[in-house]
Amino acid sequence: MKKFVLIVTIIMLAFTTCGNDPEENVNGFYGNPGTYEIVSYDGKSNVIKVNGAKTEWEVVKYSLLEYKGKEIAIIFSADVRREGAAGDLSWHVNNEGTYPTISYLPNAGADVWHHMTGKLIVTPANDNPSIFLSTWENNTKNTVYYIANPSITIEVDSINPALTPLQSVYKDNFLIGNIINETYMTGRHFERLKHHYNVVTPENDMKPSLLAPSKKGGAYQWAAADAMVEKMLANGMQVQGHVLVWHFQTPGWMIDGTKEEAEANLKNHINTVLKHFKGKINSWDVVNEAMRDNLSPADTEGNWRNCVRSNQSDWEAPWFDKIGPEYIELAFLAAREADPDVTLYYNDYGLDNPNKAKAVRNMIADINERYINEKGGTRKLIEGIGMQGHYNRWLNVENVRCTLELFKTLGIEIAITELDISFSNTGVQGNRNDTVMSENDEIEQAKLYAKLFKLFREYSDVIVRVSMWGIDDASSWLSAGNPCLFDWRLNAKKAFYAISDPDGFLEEYKE
Numbered sequence: 314m315k316k317f318v319l320i321v322t323i324i325m326l327a328f329t330t331c332g333n334d335p336e337e338n339v340n341g342f343y344g345n346p347g348t349y350e351i352v353s354y355d356g357k358s359n360v361i362k363v364n365g366a367k368t369e370w371e372v373v374k375y376s377l378l379e380y381k382g383k384e385i386a387i388i389f390s391a392d393v394r395r396e397g398a399a400g401d402l403s404w405h406v407n408n409e410g411t412y413p414t415i416s417y418l419p420n421a422g423a424d425v426w427h428h429m430t431g432k433l434i435v436t437p438a439n440d441n442p443s444i445f446l447s448t449w450e451n452n453t454k455n456t457v458y459y460i461a462n463p464s465i466t467i468e469v470d471s472i473n474p475a476l477t478p479l480q481s482v483y484k485d486n487f488l489i490g491n492i493i494n495e496t497y498m499t500g501r502h503f504e505r506l507k508h509h510y511n512v513v514t515p516e517n518d519m520k521p522s523l524l525a526p527s528k529k530g531g532a533y534q535w536a537a538a539d540a541m542v543e544k545m546l547a548n549g550m551q552v553q554g555h556v557l558v559w560h561f562q563t564p565g566w567m568i569d570g571t572k573e574e575a576e577a578n579l580k581n582h583i584n585t586v587l588k589h590f591k592g593k594i595n596s597w598d599v600v601n602e603a604m605r606d607n608l609s610p611a612d613t614e615g616n617w618r619n620c621v622r623s624n625q626s627d628w629e630a631p632w633f634d635k636i637g638p639e640y641i642e643l644a645f646l647a648a649r650e651a652d653p654d655v656t657l658y659y660n661d662y663g664l665d666n667p668n669k670a671k672a673v674r675n676m677i678a679d680i681n682e683r684y685i686n687e688k689g690g691t692r693k694l695i696e697g698i699g700m701q702g703h704y705n706r707w708l709n710v711e712n713v714r715c716t717l718e719l720f721k722t723l724g725i726e727i728a729i730t731e732l733d734i735s736f737s738n739t740g741v742q743g744n745r746n747d748t749v750m751s752e753n754d755e756i757e758q759a760k761l762y763a764k765l766f767k768l769f770r771e772y773s774d775v776i777v778r779v780s781m782w783g784i785d786d787a788s789s790w791l792s793a794g795n796p797c798l799f800d801w802r803l804n805a806k807k808a809f810y811a812i813s814d815p816d817g818f819l820e821e822y823k824e
């Protein structure tokens with residue numbers, strides 16, 4: 314027994330001397346031996362004062378060793394101050410040769426406190442994982458730092474993999490989709506994608522500026538988009554092509570030059586891309602966001618061409634400016650010619666606005682009628698209307714119903730193509746580290762999702778697909794508005810449960 318106690322003591326001593334958990338720490342944070350002390354300073358007690366990190370990059374750290382191999386969500390905050398000179402303050406996770414940033418403040422002023430916060434999901438993997446304040450920007454490593462109120466909250470295994478896949482909830486109604494981007498190609502995002510969704514839309518990688526950034530040698534950059542298509546198809550997901558003609562994310566070379574050159578470029582681009590993905594992508598957003606906003610009822614009475622986004626109505630409308638409103642029809646004709654097997658979509662936002670919806674309806678009806686009556690078409694040219702659905706807290710779901718009724722009369726398929734519901738009050742898009750949502754907002758958001766999906770189900774004879782624009786709040790382009798079904802940790806939010814059972818959810822949260 315004595316022997317056993319001795320062995321344990323020796324082992325414990327060994328861990329204490331060469332380990333990561335010195336007794337001198339504040340809430341688990343400590344510095345390198347001989348470089349720090351714990352002091353009272355500037356009215357704060359328990360402050361870690363670092364007298365220059367000397368030889369180490371890691372000024373102050375918090376060991377993550379006990380979480381090695383486990384997926385953790387880290388919530389971090391600390392008040393940090395540098396003495397003498399301004400400089401960057403950055404906290405990272407030391408993880409198997411990679412150093413993901415948890416909180417970063419460039420060129421922080423000297424001799425004042427900076428409240429730093431951050432959150433991150435990581436799986437500590439190396440033999441010495443930690444969260445640390447770094448001196449990377451500081452070659453001398455002699456800066457004096459003060460760290461007060463350091464705090465770490467760690468959630469282990471916050472993920473619930475047992476959720477019923479949304480694609481099975483809606484299997485009798487429509488496809489359920491989301492976007493694909495580099496982040497979503499692997500790991501937990503990819504797992505979620507594959508579990509819940511049966512169709513993906515590349516968030517950016519098929520846009521003209523990414524596929525064809527340069528005219529030189531006609532060089533198209535297929536690698537990223539190809540990798541996505543291959544992986545998604547191999548995993549049983551369909552791919553929605555997005556997007557051929559748009560006023561944003563389009564390289565200047567396509568539109569510079571004469572009207573004739575722009576028309577030729579438009580047709581060539583469409584032809585090149587559709588041919589490249591032939592047999593792999595059977596549905597494409599051909600034209601995106603051609604209709605302008607702020608239309609009056611009177612505007613929509615006349616020719617739809619007067620409602621198209623132009624250099625008069627908007628600061629950027631390059632295709633219109635060069636070719637006129639005919640660029641829309643030209644694009645659809647080129648797409649049909651390039652690959653008749655593809656379903657061609659017109660895609661736009663703000664279609665819960667009755668005037669914009671009417672203008673879009675008039676345009677599609679006119680183009681389709683003339684295609685059959687005057688151009689010998691044997692089927693409709695525009696066979697799908699994409700309602701983006703970037704909604705916000707002020708959405709009136711009944712307006713969406715009116716638009717669905719209106720679009721039904723076109724006799725084409727409808728897709729909800731970019732659904733998210735932002736709860737930002739200011740319209741700020743966000744920086745992906747600002748995902749804080751009150752419980753009340755989470756409930757209100759979930760109710761809107763429930764009402765929408767109830768409505769979509771009612772119209773599932775014409776709605777073929779409902780695609781979300783983002784898996785989780787932190788990776789969304791609208792992170793400040795927390796618009797997604799999963800929070801930054803990838804936990805299902807109330808919105809997820811609302812979509813899983815709209816009737817049950819609305820009953821539970823009856824107004």
Ligand code: GLA
Nearest residue numbers: 516555601662701703731790
């Ligand atoms: C539009 C586009 C999308 C995307 C969003 C913003 O809705 O259609 O491709 O760029 O804006 O993320």
